[in-house]
Amino acid sequence: MNGEPIRKIVIVGGGTAGWMAAAAIAKILGEFPGLSIQLVESDAIGTVGVGEATIPQILSFHKLLEIDENEFVRETHATYKLGIEFVDWLRPGHSYVHPFGTYGLDMLGIEFHHFWLRGQEAGETVPLDPYSIGAAAGRAGKFFWPQLNNPRSPLSKLAYAFQFDARLYAAFLRRRAEAHGVIRLEGKVIQVHQDGETGFVESVELEDGSRIEGELFIDCSGFRSLLLGQALQVPFEDWSKWLPCDRAVAVPCTLGGDRQPLTRSTARPAGWQWRIPLQHRIGNGHVYSSAHMEQDKATDLLLANLDGEPLAEPNHLRFTAGHRAQFWEKNVVALGLAGGFLEPLESTAIHLVQSSIARFMAFFPTTAFGEQERLRFNRDTRREYVDIRDFLVLHYKSTERDDSEFWRYCRNLPPPDGLAEKMAIFEGSGRVVREHDEFFTEPSWLAVMAGQGITPKGYHPVAGMLDEAETKKRLEHIRQVIAQAVSQMPTQEDFLQQQGSAIPVGERASA
Template sequence: MQDLRIRKVVIVGGGTAGWMAAAGMSKLLPANQVAFRVVESEAIGTVGVGEATIPHILYFNRLLGIDENEFVRKTNATFKTGIEFVNWGRLGQSYIHPFGPYGAPMDGIHFHHFWLRYAAMGKAPPLERYSLMIQAARAAKFQRPDPSKVNTALSLIAYAFHFDASLYARLMREHAEARGVTRTEGRITNVVQDPHSGHVQNVVLETGEVIEGDLFIDCSGFRGLLIEQTLKAGYDDWSHYLPCDRAVARACEKVADPIPYTRATAKASGWQWRIPLQSRTGNGHVYSSAHISDDAALDSLNADLDGAPLTEPNFLRFTAGIRKSPWTKNVVSLGLASGFLEPLESTSIHLIQTAIARLMTNFPDKTFNQPDIDYYNRRTRLEYEQVRDFIILHYNATARDDSPFWNYCRTMEIPQTLADRLAIYRENARQYRHDNELFNEVSWLAVMQGQNIEPKRYHPIADMISEEELVRRMTHFEDDVTRSLATMPGHQAFIDQHCRSAGGCIKSASQNV
């Protein structure tokens, strides 16, 4: 019988996407059955896909068997309990999108319905008082969840990380090479396709070396060397929904203990990120080139740096969107080669992680069954569209009318999927999670409530308990958060005790978006 098994996997491009793919796939596939090879060139710079993450990265690190304290030390990391959004709904207003819940569901419905009833009675404190992660962020406190504290907020702590993406790629490389993945240094000058199937047969380096493969993973960044330049997969442009198309990034000196959350500050023509690491602070200005020049964007970024700059500014250009066919023939694109959604909600690394998992679920043989490929592409597109809608919400749900950029965002046409979700919430405060989508009801609530979307009413079941019982329950949840917060150590103290990095100012090889 013909052996149809995939024997050679070639990953084109290193960086975060390439080395995550190498580490993850080599962990799940037997080394004596599949050979992995990463082809990358130090002469070609990489764009780190993010210094901020979401909680799902914990699962990927655990899959690889990475000790978390070691990971934090090696990547200059800090902990992250959410994202603060400043000036998005209105100038002078801020809120935090937290990891972890508000309160807890009651009587089969989401907590916020009871809070809305409580607010209607004139007794409710702000919603954020029921989130331990928000309170911990504002108090600069952190600890990992404590499973022994059953039925308290301490057992439900959720978190992610800020880290140096180039150092994370280095850590992924260490784990991949320990499992037999080989690395080839060199620039690809030619891609050879099978004349009949159109599949990629091999890539040719400038040295003349020919590297053959059965399955190719394109991690070559925005240019999409295999998926686009060779296979012409096509690209769906979503810039009419997400008009920011540039970013300028630079690191600055750390001037205070790191806060355990990312800050995203809306500006006249985009927004600025602030990501605290152990030894420096990452900063960047994401903006629309139709509304501000590169020089003005850099001036705006520089004016808001906390400390002295450590790196030269790095300008990036991008178009929000997705490949029409992220998997085409025998090439699967990952990371920036697959698509790009701006880093507002720190989803770039997550989208790499889920693509690797989806590929492994649909791992092919040499027949490359087209229905499997079609299924992969449909699920990838759905995931991107769901994240896209969530990011659009931040721009569209605003009262800002102080600049042409915000006037466009406030009045632009939005996808029907987002319009339907907003219509349901505005009417009766109901939230739904579709197809196990990334952002759950808590995330949508945080942004809608934080950006002043007020529902007309709440779920009728919330009226089925007495006023006295409602007050008792709501007081219990608020007190639980207060008591839990009091026991938590400071963020810097936790790092000092468990996972402090070697110290010194680490200058990343790449500026990370």
């Protein structure tokens, strides 16, 4: 073996990222002889704690940890999520859903949406949403398990994720991690000690003078990036040219409004507002550009658009879109905000942590810290950030809005090359291009490009093999089958009660 097995792992920072890492590493490596996993966090340092919406990939992470779904939903006060509704993004008064799962039914060997485009050319005016079981059920407030063993059912095309209280999720994972031997140490890191020759981190020093030594360090210290950014001086790649929002104000409120299993993003004059309905409260936030709106105005706008009474004082956040030039440098790996930040427009923050954990475990080093594995980890992680960045920029770039300086800036911004090519191909022929098995699938790109008003000039020639009447007939049948399936699904409230994962009504006000 090239190098000795690593036996001393130190995670700096708790929160969602730290405890996800602790729980996963302990689950995978927990039986390794002599292994020590320590997590250092301070109760005096707050966490961001606003990333409460997820995407379906979280199910794989939970499967790895053997998490019981009903227990998780109950303990984290979670609700289900079938997609994201985008309100006023194309223009005021317009909305569409980016659903999980797929659209319609592929026919004649090509993707369904080409037949939808053929129908649009023939005079059909029905948007994409009614052709998605996720979008239709989400708008109707319905939920049920996907029926993967019944391919003839629209429910076979359903996919889902969760919306949950991030702090409760961290506590939930902490209990699992500690049960697998992870040791939590309370304290604030005040100094990082490095080897004078190699620069490798040897230990972190706490306020009480104690030193926590390790062979591998996981930096989950949030925006501070104590190890990767401050100690190892890894530079930050700034993407604010493409993603100009650099501030957020967040506040939870009491329950009110609809209870759809959807995250909602509403465009505002200088950014957008999120709405995440949980079982016990609603999470809200306003992401905005400080160059186009002042903090007080952004806060007032958020507070004026809540569905319930505020439950806390507004929490103000500052950030810059982008990432560190390397995510793994020497013996330090950064997860979450310590490595990079992309605004939560598509709920990718938690996924980026979990995918990095999975990628790092695949390349888990020995004390030799192989260079090739480190380079590959950094290259693959950066590529994932770039793919998500381009998808986020699409929302801002493709819009009819010109009612504020912010939106005019976004409309006129030259997109990254990869995004420009995707948009041009879709506009020219209706084809959706997916690179290198990238994170967002063809249905996701379709949902946002169509939802944001990109109208293709053509479609796959095979779609023209059906005459107009037959095309319209099939489209109507697909809509009817989906609508019928949705009508038979229980509401999300009833489903939670049936599964025993609903929290008691009396706990909602005090949770």
